[in-house]
Every structure is written in structure tokens, then in C-alpha cells.
């Protein structure tokens with residue numbers, strides 16, 4: 343089938359809620375994907391952050407093959423070893439909490455919101471979130487998201503969410519009242535434009551939560567699983583959350599989400615209070631366990647740290663050369679380049695030259711290379727980007 347024929351099927355039968363590039367992807371391997379016409383792309387934004395280990399990582403593929411032939415799904419009123427093992431891996435690599443599994447980032451945010459409310463004293467239900475945050479697309483998740491454009495047309499929204507500017511501790515303090523139960527944030531805002539929390543801000547939030555009996559919820563759906571050079575981005579800041587959300591890269595491409603909560607909070611999710619039919623099924627859980635193995639065996643946290651620093655240095659050098667580039671910033675392999683002009687055209691031109699990147703908030707180019715990426719691949723990608731920027735200048 344040709345690209346055009348595939349697109350025609352979409353036009354007839356798939357709801358048009360995405361802006362799609364006219365490209366049909368058929369195969370992926372590591373940092374590369376191929377389209378239906380055989381064109382090869384260097385993918386430095388694979389799967390919107392899901393393909394953290396690149397495309398079809400051999401350890402993930404092997405784990406899926408093996409598990410698929412054994413047991414794909416069971417109901418959560420039985421035990422299965424992959425889910426248990428995965429919970430142990432997440433807990434031991436984070437802050438020793440207990441896990442609940444679901445299938446996506448928005449669902450993990452929903453679970454965190456429900457847990458924060460049910461584990462709080464009666465009458466406490468309000469959650470403070472940040473402007474320019476992104477927490478997903480279910481009704482509660484868009485409401486938690488501090489951007490009006492995601493709310494428009496979907497009102498009435500669930501009650502109890504308050505937004506404050508990011509990195510402004512005084513604003514959070516002022517927003518807390520007797521009904522507040524939690525503060526939720528991404529320690530590095532992804533969709534919001536690679537905005538990095540300040541260390542003393544996060545520590546201030548931690549103190550505010552500890553002294554006020556509030557839960558600190560960190561949404562690590564995008565920043566988790568080694569993206570920033572640590573398993574979870576909060577580790578850069580010397581604080582621990584009470585509840586953490588995960589999804590995207592957790593399953594190496596399989597749909598899986600999770601929350602981790604400190605044991606004394608987690609115990610409030612009793613039978614009947616929350617559930618997910620698919621959540622933590624053996625197939626997705628086995629894939630996620632393989633992601634942890636790969637990160638350990640291939641020293642991928644070190645790779646993300648090391649190559650992240652390298653890429654950021656190069657992006658900063660590039661930024662300094664062009665007047666229309668305001669700043670390059672990032673942590674590990676979560677990288678952004680803020681422009682003074684719209685970035686959509688640049689993304690398109692990169693794609694024409696075989697490089698896939700993203701643009702968020704109209705002016706921020708976003709790169710999230712797989713943490714398996716090689717230096718030569720980064721060099722290749724940064725050269726293509728630099729070439730496009732040079733043309734824009736001319």
C-alpha cells in the first residue's frame with residue numbers, strides 16, 4: 343500500500359484529532375525509523391518520549407516475545423510475577439514506595455489525584471498545580487494541566503484545582519488553604535517547554551508539604567526512566583515526592599503507567615477504591631522489567647548524562663550563533679532550544695532532511711533522543727539541525 347492509500351484510509355475511518363505528518367512509518371531500529379517509501383530518519387524524538395530505549399530494543403523485543411507466548415493478560419484478582427517484579431524495580435530505584443499499575447500517563451495522574459484525595463483528611467481535596475504544566479487528557483488530567491487551551495470547550499471541569507506560576511514558591515504558599523491536599527508538578531516541564539525547577543524551589547515545596555500535611559506529587563511521566571540521566575528527575579534536586587507518576591518510557595514502547603506512593607499513603611487504596619483492567623498485565627510488565635535490565639546492563643543512565651551534557655554544550659554553541667535562538671537548556675537527554683520565531687517550519691525542514699525532532703509551545707524545539715543514542719548519531723542530528731537554522735538565518 344502506498345503512503346497516499348494509507349492516508350486515505352485514515353481520512354475515511356480515523357478521527358482527525360491529530361496533526362499528522364504525511365509519512366507512514368513501517369519499521370524502527372534503535373535511533374532510526376523507516377517510512378513506507380524506504381526513507382530513513384534519525385529519530386531524536388521517538389514516540390513522543392515513549393521509546394526511551396529507541397525503537398525495538400532487542401531486550402524489550404525478546405521479553406515481549408517470551409512473555410507473549412506464555413501469558414499475555416490476566417485479571418488483577420490474581421497474582422503474576424512480572425507485575426510484582428516490576429513494582430520491586432520501581433520501588434527500589436525510587437523512594438521505597440508501593441506501586442499501582444495502569445496504562446498511560448493520564449491514568450497515572452488520575453490515580454495520583456484519587457489517592458491524594460482519599461488519603462487526606464475529610465474536607466481536603468484541592469490540588470495546586472503549575473502554569474504551563476501538562477498532565478494528560480482525561481477530564482481530571484486536563485484540569486490539573488495549567489493551560490487554558492486544554493480546558494476550552496470541556497467545561498464544567500472537576501472542582502478543586504488551583505494554578506500558580508512555576509518556580510514561584512511564594513505563590514504556592516499563598517495558594518494553600520485548609521482544603522488543600524496536594525501539590526503536583528513536573529520537576530522539568532516537558533510539553534510546557536523544558537522548564538527546569540530550581541533546587542531551592544523544590545526543596546521549599548517539600549518543606550511546605552511536610553509541615554502542612556500535604557502530599558507532594560511529582561509527575562515523572564516524561565522525565566522518568568533515565569531521560570535526565572537519573573532514573574527519575576526528582577533525584578537531581580535532593581527531595582523525595584510522596585507520590586510519583588510514570589508512563590511513557592516505562593514499557594519500552596508498551597502501554598503501561600504506574601504510580602508509586604509512600605507505603606503509609608499507598609495503603610489507602612483499598613479494594614474497591616481504584617482499579618484498572620489492563621493495568622500491569624504480564625506482557626507490559628515484562629517489557630518494563632526488560633527496560634530496567636537494559637538500563638543497568640548497558641549503563642544507560644551514564645550515557646544519558648554524558649551525551650546529554652555533550653548535546654547541551656553543542657546546542658548552546660549553536661544558540662549563541664543565531665539571533666533568533668534565545669536559549670538552549672535541558673537536563674540529560676531532555677533538551678530544548680527556545681526560539682524567538684515559530685519552530686514548526688524548522689521541524690518540517692529537519693524531517694525533509696531525515697531528522698525527527700519536536701516543537702512545543704510554538705517556539706521551543708524539543709529533542710528527547712533515546713537514552714541508547716550514540717555520539718555519532720547526535721552529531722549527525724545536530725548537524726542537520728544546524729544546517730536548517732543556518733538556512734533560516736539566510
Ligand SMILES: *Cc1c(COP(=O)(O)O)cnc(C)c1O
Pocket residue numbers: 445446447448449451476477478479528532533561562563564565589590
Ligand atoms: C505525556 C504526559 C502525560 C500524559 O500521558 P498519556 O500517556 O498521553 O496519557 C502526563 N504527564 C506528563 C508530564 C506527560 O509528559
